Amino acid sequence: MDFTKDAQANQATVDVKMNLAPVVGIMVEPIEGLTIGFNWRCANNTYISIPVTAILSQKIEPVRLKVTAYDYSTPHQIALGAGYKGDNYRVSGDITYSFYKSFNLSTPEVTLFDAGGGDKVVQQILPPSAGFKNTFAVxxxxxxxxxxxxxxxxxxxxxxxxxxxxxxxxxxxxxxxxxxxxxxxxxxxxxxxxxxxxxxxxxxxxxxxxxxxxxxxxxxxxxxxxxxxxxxxxxxxxxxxxxx
Incomplete structure (x- = not known):
């Protein structure tokens, strides 16, 4: 980003990293009408990284920083459910446990690098900890x-x-x-x-x-x-x- 030239000389690069999140489940019918199922869903997130180089003046070194954030995030989940089907009725229920304790806020993290080049970090602004807890759902x-x-x-x-x-x-x-x-x-x-x-x-x-x-x-x-x-x-x- 060169502030000493016109806007057409500027460009932005956004690096979006995605992860695979498998989902595994099994369901059995031990007796007629009764089904029991178990499911595990892996955590997933979309991680965004924006490197920035700003040229404020030809007399000083460019300002280099990186902005990173989690744009989308889901926790690990395990679920256990059961259902029963009769002649004219059916009932079902499930319980889910979500591992929110390691959940990341979408608040961006800003890292300022040394103007002389290299990966030396001068200052780093970290988002506050979410402090989330694991939860149940019924x-x-x-x-x-x-x-x-x-x-x-x-x-x-x-x-x-x-x-x-x-x-x-x-x-x-x-x-x-x-x-x-x-x-x-x-x-x-x-x-x-x-x-x-x-x-x-x-x-x-x-x-x-x-x-x-x-x-x-x-x-x-x-x-x-x-x-x-x-x-x-x-x-x-x-x-x-x-x-x-």
Missing amino acids: RFGGEYSPLKALAIRAGFGWVQSPVPAQTGVTNLLDGDRFTGSFGLGFDAAGVGGPPIAIDFHLAYGWILENRDAKTAVNLDNPGYPYVSGKGGVLNSGLTFKVRF
């Missing part, structure tokens, strides 16, 4: 068909928040998440009609209120003297299917 649901053409569905889920108390410089808003859902399904073929099915669902998810007070005076921090947050989302859906 989900279960069921479906009951009182009639051949009608299905009644319901489910519930709890996802533990990985975010610790925000008493320092970070202001990450999160909390344990709960979701409840209800649905209905109608299949016209069950009453001798055409092969048409209609499904409707209604779900509400909410995040518990989380309020943390800062332990140090920092008037420049927008989260001082405390940071808090909560929320909720209501969603619904309708699907219309025709079988051929």
Whole structure:
């Protein structure tokens, strides 16, 4: 980046590094109607590196620095689930453990190199530690068909928040998440009609209120003297299917 010339003399290089993340699972049916499954998903992330050389003047050496950050990141996860299917009903549930403890914030890291060349680091600005913790998530649901053409569905889920108390410089808003859902399904073929099915669902998810007070005076921090947050989302859906 040469500030002594016109803009056409400048160029930017972005190095994006991606990793492979295998997903492995197995499912067995020890008895008729009962299925048990286990799944492991490897962590994955997209790592961005931006090397910068800025020429501010012909009288001084160029300023060399590198900006790096995790643009996308998912943790290691292991999950265990089970389901049972009867004549006119089915139930299922699963538990997931996520390894958020090694999770990286997307806040960029800036490294300033010696102007004389080489890889000597003059200054390094590191992002604050996320301090995340490993979490559990539990989900279960069921479906009951009182009639051949009608299905009644319901489910519930709890996802533990990985975010610790925000008493320092970070202001990450999160909390344990709960979701409840209800649905209905109608299949016209069950009453001798055409092969048409209609499904409707209604779900509400909410995040518990989380309020943390800062332990140090920092008037420049927008989260001082405390940071808090909560929320909720209501969603619904309708699907219309025709079988051929």
